[in-house]
Amino acid sequence: MVFTSNYPPIDIPTVGVAELLFENRHKIPDTKPILLDAHSDRHFTFGQLKRKVLQFAAGLQDKCGFQKGDVLTVFAPNTIDYPVALLGAVAAGGVASPANPAYSVKELSHQVSLSEAKVIICVPSNVDIALETAAKCGIPLSHLFVFGDDATQGVQPYTKVLLSGRHLAAPVPIPNPSEQPSYMCFSSGTTGLSKGVISTHTNITSNLLQVEAMLGPHINSNQDRVLGVLPFFHIFGLTVVVHLAIYMGLPLTVMSKFDLPLFLNVIQTHQISLSCLVPPIMVLLAKHPLVDQYNISSLRTIVSGAAPLSAELSQDVQARLTGCKIIQGYGLTETSPVVTFGNLSCPVEGSCGMLVPNMSIKVINEEGQEVGVNQRGELWCKGPNIMAGYVKNPVATADCIDGEGYFHTGDVCVVDDKGNYAIVDRIKELIKYKGFQVPPAELESIILSHPSVADCAVIGVYDCSQATELPRAYVVLQPSTLPSPDAAQDIMDHVASKVVQYKKLRGGVHFIDVVPKSASGKILRRIIKDWVKEEEKVVKVGAKL
Template sequence: MVYTSKLPDIQEPTTGIIQFIFANVNKTPEDKPLLIDALNDRFITYSQLKDSVLKFGAGLQDVCGFSSSDVLALYAPNQYNYSIPLLGAVAANMTKAKVLICHEDNLDTALQAAERVGILKKNIFIFGEKAVRGVQPFQTALIRERKAVPAELTHEEAKDKVAYLCFSSGTTGKSKGVMTTHANITANTCQYTALDNAFIDPNVDRMIGVLPLFHIFGLTAILHTALYWGIPVYILPRFDLVKFCETVQARKITFACLVPPIYLLLAKSDIIPNYDLSSLRIGISGAAPLSADLGREVKARLPNLTIKQGYGLTETSPSAIVEPTDRTIDGSTGILLPNMLAKIVDEHGNEVPQGERGELWLKGPNIMKGYINNPQATADCIDSEGYFHTGDVVIIDKDQHFYVVDRIKELIKYKGFQVPPAELEGILLTSPIIADCAVIGVYDAAQASEIPRAYVTLKPHVTPSDKVAEEIMKFVADQVVPYKQIRAVRFVDVIPKSPAGKILRRLLRDQAQEEEKNATNRPKL
């Protein structure tokens, strides 16, 4: 059967993102601080944000010759003024990047990357208030007097016009640029608002922003939603448990979008009782499943906090299924948001009876336009009826609450970040001591996250040992970002493969589960 949301349909917005955000339907006061630096209290008010966004957009046009076919790349940790270049690029009309805005912390990498892809140094700018190595702050270089006039989009144009390119590995394979349109973002903001609007008071509620804003979860659930609602967001450049607790206590934070590893700290860390976190009343968990047991542990420590899961992907902008605040169920990922349709199917695409396991297919106004420059990958996951094939296996109960129970796709989710096994296997196979390998995700309860584990067949002259395992992990760590590092190594005589040469990851996952049942057989690394 086709499952339809039990929530009333929303009227989908028909404008672009800039007009949607600054229509101010919730009557946010012009002088209200909305984006606050949690470390030093610098802030941007609603009117300052609108003014700066439009001036930034004009600066892109005037200084960089930015046009509707160009892209701005944002490469920086969370900043209280992150929204200015983000929305400013949208206002200028936003696909090879022409302009790059980075941070002093990653300037060297940014300059190297820009040189490789041909971005002119005059089109590279930096967060902050001073020039660094000749790279000018965007606030002084681009924000001038003229204001951009955002293009008025029809509803059809908003559904077609790409606003953001976040990257995802989809159901398998290498990272792909997800074409998220204006209509995807505006519809998804309203879909989620319809679920929680009754529980939010802009005069009282305050949000904390610790999730990376380059990730679709932080981008939509924090930046766009908070700006639309008109509630302040206290932004931290990165997650630090002490700073998080200090901010919640001092600013009386009420609303938080977090991931399971952070909830694990709230449940287990010895420092939590040192802070008054009683103001927290709504916590959303996303990016990876949150176990029922862990959710109950957190609520035992923070009884005022309602923890609710949400489900989505970069390809769904991201929210598709979210727990209702007034009727959460431990372990459930929620109910369909308005305007959503879902199917649960077997491996042949046939719909399964309610209560049985199957792959989740989703359809709605928040489903991406497709993967940029990759029509085959788009066709592989969006069918002719418009359903996105998620690769996640779910069960739906009699009240249409969804439970994620497995994943048929190969993608590993390490603390909310996507790690494609194929990428790590490609690196491992360049090692002079490795004959063959496979990488899978193995759940680690201590981190409340999957971790990438490598199964390795060594070349004949190499003897397995803890030292060799450490060398292999370092070999990969030297070539990837931290969240993609191999966290465990197992040595095997042969990598299981099908007659066609495809790695049989299910056999490795089954083997890992058997190992976990016997503590004496668990790997040391």
């Protein structure tokens, strides 16, 4: 059977992302502060943001020859300037491709080259990587900019170059929003380096309004204030935090990265009422003693996403933050991202919410048959927010979007008779560390490059204390190397030197005699996961004795 949303359909916008935001449907005053810096007194009003975006767009055109379809890579942590660059590229008729600011040269070069980015904007702390990447990818120094007011290693600040001339009268019109790309986020695949996801203007604008249909009735734009702590390069932060706040006129206080004391102080000082968070932060809210030293009673709504939130953890947080409602959402980069979203009128703990408007769902069992209520199966979804495809990868696109337009998520779900969804398993082998996707194959290839390693396999092991999966390696050593703590640390250091921080082997290294494989040579990860389950049983029994 086909499941549809309990919510009435919405009208799908026929304009571009920047056009929709600056139509100002919510009648936001130009003088209203819309972006506030958590680390200083800097802020942009709605009117200032719009002017800067239109100046940035014109600057790209005039200084960089930026044209329709050209790509700008934003290689930076959160800052109130970040939306200026994102929306500036989009307002110029181009595409913004946000990148993890902790990327190595290899990882950034992969994204820049695959997206064919023409311009990079970075920060002083990662300008070395940006410079090396630009040289490697053939991007001239004149197309490389830095956030801030001062030049760094010859890289000019965007404010002095791109905001020094004219500004567009309005965003460049998008005549075909359902086809023209707006963003190019990167989502890791199971085979190694990340895949570029092409999100059209309609993908983003429709998902923005799909979320508004469910969250909007519970928001008061004259009173609510939002905290921007999730990374803006991640699709969750990009759509549900940045775009929703600007669209609805909700003051957004921006943190460059998560820091618990600052996080709590910002909620207290700025009277934050709404925040999108991930389960590892929820663990801190439930258990860390520092929470009791701050008055965060203004926080009345938490939207958890990017990884599953257990009913138990949700209950623990609500027991401590009385008066705060917690809901959960589910989605992927490929779905722009929200597929399901919690109902604040009657939250269901452990559920990732109900289907957003204008979407349909199929639940497919292992035999390839459609199943119904309270039956497990892979979640297939269809709607205006489903990506156009993967960048330069038609095979991967065809593998996950079928002829009817259904995107095959690789996640196993159950839907109850009231339309509440729960994600109960994952078919794909991706490891999710604090909301970030970690492909085992990439880590395995790096581990195998270590001279003392003969073979290996990587899986995700769930850590209850952090509410996340941790990458763990199972390694077969060369005969010349004996298993030891030093050997394990050497392998972990080897991996850490070659990957972004969230891909480190935080689950450790376990030495084994042979990696279980099928006759065709495929690693049988399920067998290794069974080992982990048996180990956990032994630990539990030992703890009881």
